[in-house]
Amino acid sequence: MLITGPRGTKDILPDASGNWQYIEKTVRDICRLYLYKEIRTPVFEHTELFLRGIGETTDIVEKEMYTFSDRGERSLTLRPENTAAVVRSFLENKLYADTLLNKLFYIGPMFRYDRPQAGRYRQFHQFGVEALGSKGPAIDAEIIMLAVQLLRTLGLDDLKLYLNSVGCPQCRPVYREKLQNFLREKTSNLCSDCQSRFERNPMRVLDCKKEKCTEQTQGAPHIVDCLCDECSTHFDQLKSLLTLAGVDFVLNPRLVRGLDYYTKTAFEIQYAPLGAQSAVCGGGRYDGLVAECGGQSTPGIGFAIGIERILLALEKQNLLPVISNAIDVYVAPMGIDMQGMAFKLLCKLRENGITAEMDFMEKGIKWQMKQANKYPAKFVAIIGEEEAAKEKVMLKNMLSGVQELVSINEVQQKIQLDMEA
RNA sequence: GUGGCUGUGGUGAAGCGGUCAACACGGCGGAUUGUGGUUCCGUUAUUCGAGGGUUCGAUCCCCUUCAGCCACCCCA
Known part of the structure; x- marks a missing residue:
């Protein structure tokens, strides 16, 4: 267990x-x-x-x-x-x-x-x-x-x-006594809790929700009058x-x-x-x-x-704000060899205040795209062998579906440009 | 502390003595091994909160226990 x-x-x-x-x-x-x-x-x-x-x-x-x-x-x-x-x-x-x-x-x-x-x-x-x-x-x-x-x-x-x-x-003591005098002959009609409250804290009798007690306290003196x-x-x-x-x-x-x-x-x-x-x-x-x-x-x-x-x-009342997990970029290395470059890009983006995530599960591109979509991510930066060879990244806009080949240094600018728009 | 109801997978739930423990969502895999949101297919509970008992047989009946919920009590 x-x-x-x-x-x-x-x-x-x-x-x-x-x-x-x-x-x-x-x-x-x-x-x-x-x-x-x-x-x-x-x-x-x-x-x-x-x-x-x-x-x-x-x-x-x-x-x-x-x-x-x-x-x-x-x-x-x-x-x-x-x-x-x-x-x-x-x-x-x-x-x-x-x-x-x-x-x-x-x-x-x-x-x-x-x-x-x-x-x-x-x-x-x-x-x-x-x-x-x-x-x-x-x-x-x-x-x-x-x-x-x-x-x-x-x-x-x-x-x-x-x-x-x-x-x-x-x-309060003056009121307390007044209230006790009022309740004294009615005590036998009160619930057992209230009978003990009568001595210890008579004011609580007024607070009792039991019907028979509420009945008995009708017409009781009010503290505000005392x-x-x-x-x-x-x-x-x-x-x-x-x-x-x-x-x-x-x-x-x-x-x-x-x-x-x-x-x-x-x-x-x-x-x-x-x-x-x-x-x-x-x-x-x-x-x-x-x-x-x-x-x-x-x-x-x-x-x-x-x-x-x-x-x-x-x-x-449905008044709680919807909390978003949205991110700016999802960095997707296609294969373990691209992981280093992906990680470098990830760190750079974060250093510049861009919300970014990458795959830590060493999965394929398909899975990574699905993940990116779940957050959702505005962009996915895909790094495959071809891109890596050119020190470039395939930057895909997830909303429009448009993707373009950009250099590592451009990624940040492209995203910031989009964020301003 | 008192009384009542409930307890089935990650979630929402069917089943109420013999079932392969439905179904839906989610997850995972695939169709589509360099590309998501749709669709389709497959897969996902040696087990019904835990422990004991009755029975040929218990998720289902009984007892104990734990937990949640509801009312009381109290309070925020």
Whole structure:
């Protein structure tokens, strides 16, 4: 039996890597436009970072992390997300000393021990953005616009932007208690998951998709009605900024993020045709995270986009660019004796920036012509005994079928002339 | 982690107890040994995800296992 790749991992094969490069390039272009700079952090961190950053009772930490001890008995974890690591790096490298506002992005693999499904892998890739330093709503709006513009640039519409505010340490406990009071006598009617959520994280009950739970939560108090003045003003300002920017959004009072560090703004962008994996982008504000990681209290906001899911969406909509294998010249030696001359020509063409290929399989002219046609090649430079004797090449234009005998030095000129035309 | 469906060549797939394991694409060879895209011909699965069992006989039935997909959970 062959050794297979681990469950939930996927090879990005030659035919698909072009699609990844296309997305990565689009991401980088947009980030340049918004002046977000790339940060690259390690794929593993001290386990402690995620316990503190993401929250010990979150599903990610409780059951989805790849945690192991290294040979020095350190507990390490393959990053399940990258915000905590960016914050760690921000503090460790004192990025706050360089500028008041740090605008960063990352793109790379993340790891979660989940049950695999289409659009859900154990090693998956996220593009994410983090802005550290500003507490005002304008940066929230910018971040959301970046996500929206990226998805639009890729050609995706039919996207829904859901928005909510989850409050801050001032107002959230007040809301939490209100919600618990509302749910208290209904707990017996909730699903078993929600019964345990009632104590631990009552806000997640609102997020439950089970019909009986949704029924019970009809008329539940909304957090947006319980926000403190600061959070409420922030939320109102964000909404008006987004309206000014011309983006549609849907207020979703039930939207709760799964990571503990979120405060105030929470948002999610969904692409409905992906079914259960429709959440294509998720993010929000995390004003408490930097302090939680041991730094000076610094506000922050960010989001992450799942690249596999974007790819699925683009495939579904037929929005992926066609990647061409076209080449300028195929050099075809007729027989092994001509190989040296062919190779010399090949090298010369490439030195001059001409996309060229030759036969490495030592096949006949017929096979080589077929190959040339497959790429397709604009020209084939045929080198037979007769041509070789004269230090010349039979240059065939594959489109017109016209061929002429030219000297080795002329090949390049002929091709460049054609390329300009 | 729970439940369901699926697993046949490089790919897309028929077959569902005894077949030579269809067909299509692709690959390779030829017709056309100094010339491609069309056409035609030939060839391409000691084997049906892996392991075990039932049976005279298993791709087909049963069990185990692995993997993928779908829903839940969670999330990007």
